Amino acid sequence: MNLRGVGVSPGIGHGPSYVLTVSVPEPPEGATYTGEAEQEKERAMTALTRVAGELEARGNQAGGEAEEILKAQALMAEDPGLVVKVRTLIDRGLAAPRAVFEAFTKYRDVLAGSGGYLGERAADLGDIRDRVIALLYGQAIPALPSRPAEPYVLVARDLAPADTALLSREHVVAFVTEEGGPTSHTAIMARAMGVPAVVACPGATGIPPGVQVMVDGTSGDVRVEPAESDVADAVGAATARQAVLASWTGPGATADGHPVPLLANVGSPADLDAAVAAGAEGVGLYRTEFLFLDRAEPPSAEEQRQAYDAALEAFPGGKVVVRTLDAGADKPLAFLPAPTEPNPALGERGLRTFRKFPEVMDAQLGALAEVAGAGLQVMAPMVATAEEAAWFARECREKGLADVGVMIEVPAAALRARDLLARVNFVSIGTNDLSQYAFGADRQLGAVSTLHDPWQPALLDLVAMAAQAAARVGKPCGVCGEAAADPALACVLAGLGVTSLSMAPSALAAVRAGLAAHTLEQCRTAAGAARAQPSAADARAAARVHLPGLGRLGL
Incomplete structure (x- = not known):
């Protein structure tokens, strides 16, 4: 099979x-309770609080990417709007399990239909719902x-x-x-x-x-x-491949010496050791949400300074690109009131949320300014226009932060990258979000996963537009999306003019070896061949024809 x-x-x-x-039964439709409504509401609230606490505790224990994700889920378990809905349904006579089921399922279905960031959270809500219902029934989740x-x-x-x-x-x-x-x-x-x-x-x-x-x-x-x-043949080949990859060390560069710095995506200070051990030359994406997601009030200036200092100390000779708070949509914060929007993925999120709450913005930029060193760069998420880029750059520079950039995650930013670059020092392409917005396809939905193949020629076109705009004005254009972790695509990105690549630390060895096995001209030829194709599969195959070193490396 x-x-x-x-x-x-x-x-x-x-x-x-x-x-x-995982099979948690759906509570019977119209199920009611005996006793007082307040007691039933208290039972529901206790279950929600317990599940939120368990999720947060797991996040604290896990650290890194898992901590950020689980703490966001913990906040969702006690979302004020959902809590009000559960209490209202109980007041109408529904038993706590059914009230939780209806409140969470309705919201989950709305998110699933929204796509984008919110679509990602539909599965999370279903998981929280099932955990709460299992707890109310005294049933263990497998x-x-x-x-x-x-x-x-x-x-x-x-x-x-x-x-x-x-x-x-x-x-x-x-x-x-x-x-x-x-x-x-x-x-x-x-x-x-x-x-x-x-x-x-x-x-x-x-x-x-x-x-x-x-x-x-x-x-x-x-x-x-x-x-x-x-099995023995596959494992043997994989082991041999890892040994070969590990032999390639040093800074990222093509075979003819064209530098392509290889950086790490970092979700919290806990990820820094792995990045250093993997030979990262710095941090290309330092997600700061981990500081904000699990609290009822913003983190103190001192706590922020310590977190930023940790990254700078881990890479004293390299650069550290810090992304400012990316809140809103799938990352609700308890201390920031969330607007009611039909599709928050296309509403006040990222820079728009940051801009709406200047006290939070001032505190984060101030903390960054206090630790600013030669390698620190600061960038804003979800920037769509030159006006937004100019506003963010002005706010940063007034705080003393000189090296300012923005992320390109929506097609408008890629199409008008030259206008954004006139206001900032660099841009960084988030291919995950750029892909889902370009194709109108939810990142979490398996049915449309082919549209998230980073080899899609239309996505490569958008990357090329941004990289070429940056090259014309002599400014850096990095990629910090998952596309950078593919050794073949890393060569294509370098051929498109991308100046640095940031990825999970585990991918660094293969990407370093893949780049070192080809000249810049080979990378450019592969990029041109990929963009000329009608589909992702054709683009991948066409590029690999011009990247023979990948086969020799077993990549």
């Missing part, structure tokens, strides 16, 4: 399958084995962050899910752990529990009950 999905975290993983099935007899391949319809937060490579050798996409939480967590993963794999949950499975996180192949010789 062979299955095929989308490979999102490279490598070979093999072991017995552990099929995670859990992963804490001390398995041997490492296993985790198979599921989808994986909630709470399921994967505390996993380690010691226990899990690969992930396979039926849903999700290249930028789903499962993909992000797998890459952060350095574990092979395949998502959007139809039929995965039909794999019998306990059978041997081999997962190729590069090709997307999932083989059930493979021959021992096939």
Whole structure:
């Protein structure tokens, strides 16, 4: 039995399958309660609070990317609007489990229909809902084995962050899910752990529990009950490939010496050690949401300074690009009132939220200014116009922050990159968001995952427009989306004129080797060939024809 999905975290993983099935029954429609409404509301509130506490505790224990994701979920569990809805439904006579089901399901369905950032959160709300209902029924949510007899391949319809937060490579050798996409939480967590993963794999949950499975996180192949010789061959090839990749050291550059600095995406100070160990030359994306997501009031100036200092101390000779608070939509903050919007993914989020609350902005920029060193760069998320870029640059420079940039995550910014660059010192392309806005396709929805293939020629066109605009004025244009983690695509991005690449630390070795095996001219030729194609698959194949070193490296 062979299955095929989308490979999102490279490598070979093999072991017995552990099929995670979560089945929380839907509370009966119209279910009522006996007793007082206030007691039933208290029961619901206690369950919501407990689930929020458990999610936050798991986040604190996990750290890194998982901490940011789980703390956002914890806030969602106690969202004021949802709490009011649950209480109102109980006042109307519905039992607590049914009230929770209806409130969360309605909101989840709205988010699923919105797409974009909000679409990502639909699965999260479903997970929170099921955990609360299970708690109210006294039912245990199926859990992963804490001390398995041997490492296993985790198979599921989808994986909630709470399921994967505390996993380690010691226990899990690969992930396979039926849903999700290249930028789903499962993909992000797998890459952060350095574990092979395949998502959007139809039929995965039909794999019998306990059978041997081999997962190729590069090709997307999932083989059930493979021959021992096939496993040995695949593992041997992967081991040899890793040894070759590890031999390539030093700064990122093409074979003819064209520099392409290789940086790390960092979700919190806990991720810095892995970035240093992997040979990152700095931080290309320092997400600061981890400071804000789990609290009822903003972090103190001292706490912010310590977090920023940690990154600068980890890379004293490199650059550290700090993204200012990216709040709103999927990242609600308890201390910032959220507006009621039909589609918050297209509303007040990112820089727009930052701009609306100047006291929060002033505090963050002030803390950054106090630790500013030669390598510190500050950039704003979700910038769409030259006016927004100019406003952010002015605010930063008034605080003494000289090296200011903006992220290009919406097509408008890519199309008019020259206007943005006239106001700032650099731009950084977030390919994950740029892809979902360009194609109108939810990052989390497996059904449209092919539209999130970073090889889509239209996406390459947008990257090329931004990079060329930056080159014309002699300013840097980096990429900090997941596209940078693909060694072949990294060469194409360098050929398009991108000046630095930032990725999960686990991807750095392969990208460094891939770049070093080709000249800049080869990269440019590969980029041109890719852009000339009509589809992502054709673009990938056309580029690889001009990148022969990848085959020799086993990439």
